[in-house]
Amino acid sequence: MSLATRNGTPSVDAPVNPPTVVRQRRVRPGLLGLAVLLIALGGLGAAFAVTSVRATxxxxxxxxxxxxxxxxxxxxxxxxxxxxxxxxxxxxxxxxxxxxxxxxxxxxxxxxxxxxxxxxDDPLLGPGQQQIAIGLKTAQVPARELHPGDKVLLVSTPDTDADADTAAAGTRFTATVIDMVSPANDDKVLYLALLTRDVPAVVALAAQERLAVVLTEAA
The missing domain is CATH 3.90.1210.10 (Antifreeze-like/N-acetylneuraminic acid synthase C-terminal domain)
Known part of the structure; x- marks a missing residue:
């Protein structure tokens, strides 16, 4: 482009600005894949929520x-x-x-x-058996939990208040665990199926805290 001056001097070419080039943004394949993955995960989350609601x-x-x-x-x-x-x-x-x-x-x-x-529906007691509940200290049971059907041996411990001649120990009674619960005081309550003839002796020993429990067969 040329410009003329007032005094008639030759025209001078004016600088021409180069054309503006608009650069196109390139889409990164990695970002596109991430977007697709997020959309898919969102769909799976929605499907899981719907399934959970339906399962109520x-x-x-x-x-x-x-x-x-x-x-x-x-x-x-x-x-x-x-x-x-x-x-x-x-x-x-x-x-x-x-x-x-x-x-x-x-x-x-x-x-x-x-x-x-x-x-x-099964009877919890066999022929000639009775159900009893005895309270025991944690140290008197062989495991943190006994399970229904476990076979145990109840063993009497010596009477510390009796003299040497009467402080008999070692009497044994076989029993089957019906259940065991742990009250808030951390003691154990053991529900047992026991032969009827053994019930009075076991109840008396339990009241004196003279029983130890041995697990002989797990259910």
């Missing part, structure tokens, strides 16, 4: 304490709503009639979901 159902829970061996009534149970429940196998509320009338195979605690493994 009505199940049976324990409403009040039920001792081992006691017959279960409808008043002992309550219906609760449980979402998801993966890894759990509670009894559906629709099966209430199947549970009522059965016996508690273990001690049922309020607020816990009921499972079929906690109830039984």
């Amino acid at each position: 159902g009505s199940y049976l829970a324990v409403a009040r304490p039920v001792e081992v061996g006691r017959e279960i009534s409808a008043a002992d149970l309550v219906t609760v709503q449980v979402a998801g429940g993966q890894g759990l196998r509670p009894v559906p509320a629709a099966r209430l009639d199947e549970v009522v009338g059965k016996r508690a195979a273990v001690a049922l605690l309020p607020g816990t979901l009921l499972t079929l493994g906690q109830v039984t």
Whole structure:
């Protein structure tokens, strides 16, 4: 481009600005893949949430304490709503009639979901047996937990208040564990199936805290 001056001097070429080049942004393949992955994960999360909601159902829970061996009534149970429940196998509320009338195979605690493994139709006591409950210190039991069906040996310990001639020890009684619970004071309450003839002696020894429990056969 040329410009003319007033005094007639030759024209001078004016500088011309170069054209502006607009650079196009390049889309990085890595960022595009990350965006696709995030969208996919979001879809999976939504699907999981929908599945969990659909899995919500009505199940049976324990409403009040039920001792081992006691017959279960409808008043002992309550219906609760449980979402998801993966890894759990509670009894559906629709099966209430199947549970009522059965016996508690273990001690049922309020607020816990009921499972079929906690109830039984089988008699908890064999012929000539009675059920007893004895309180024991932690050091008197062979394990932190004993399970229904475990075979144990009850062994009397010496009477420290008696003289050497009368402080007999070592009397043994065989029994089967029905259940064991741990109260808040960390003691143990052991429910046992015991021969009827052994019940008076075992109860007397337990009152004197002169019993030790030996696990002879695990269920």
